[in-house]
Amino acid sequence: MIKLTSIDRSEALRYLACHDEKSIGETASVYLDECESRLLEVVTPKYLYKYIPLSFENGRPAAEGCTLPLEGKEIAEHLEGCSGIILMCGTVGSGADRLIRVLQIEDMAKAVIADAFAGAAVEQVMNEAESIIRGEFPGKYFTWRYSPGYGDFPIEIQKQLLDVLDAPRKIGLCTSDSRMLAPVKSVTAVMGVSDAPLPQRKRGCVTCNMRERCQFRKRGLHCGS
Known part of the structure; x- marks a missing residue:
């Protein structure tokens, strides 16, 4: 079980394209406290995982x-x-x-801040889940998390991935017809597992199919992938 008692503020600020809290003003700083507090009251962190053996045929994984x-x-x-x-x-x-x-009805500024905190929160959930999973496979080596939509890995696979995990039934995580995850602040991913050390894999903007229209890149930032 994962419980969030705080949300990574530096990560939330990065989603807001702010370098630090001093740069956003006193009023916005108060909003940060309020939005974090209100989110922590309503979030219900959950995760699922499944290990599946992997084979290769003509260089293609199965x-x-x-x-x-x-x-x-x-x-x-x-x-x-x-x-x-x-x-x-x-x-x-x-x-x-x-x-x-x-919050979109109450105060749009608070809604934007809460959205950033929620994005940071789900990354915390995934990081903690990954740490727990790694601990259950002693002596194994892992790739970093690779999500549908990265590179040429089709985002359409999310529904099948969730079905394999039985996520709709177990934790209520589904996909919509437009391929959006529901709840929205959710993540799916694949990690490779090996018996031997793995070479460092490329990651970051080069692997993302949103790189040409990414708002982070336009501001000279990155999403943390």
Whole structure:
């Protein structure tokens, strides 16, 4: 079980394109405290994962025992040398979505700040979940988390990934017809697992299919991937 008692403020500020709290003014600083506090009252962090053996055929990875397709050149490169994969997902729950909608009516500035905090919160959930998962596989080596939508790894796979995890039933995490996760502040990912050390894989903007229209890059920042 994961419980959030605080949210990474520096991460939330980065989502807001602010370098530090001093740069946003006294009023906004008060909003930060309020939005963090209100979010912590409503978030319900949850995660799921499943280990699946991995095989390769002509350089293409295949998840054994399930129909989940691992399509794309870059996911194949990412998983090279791995004998298995961890499918995982995490969410802060629908309470965060509801709070943001309420704040959009009350005060749009607070809604924007709450949205940034919720984004930071789900990253905390995924980081903590990854730490727990790694601890359950002593002696293994892992790639970093690779999410649908990175590079040429199709975002459409999210529904199948969630189905394999039985996420809709177990934690209420689904996808909409427009491929959006619901609750919105959720993440899906794949990690490679190996018996031997793995070379450092490329990550960051170069792997993301949003790089040409990313608002972080336009401001000279990055999302943390």
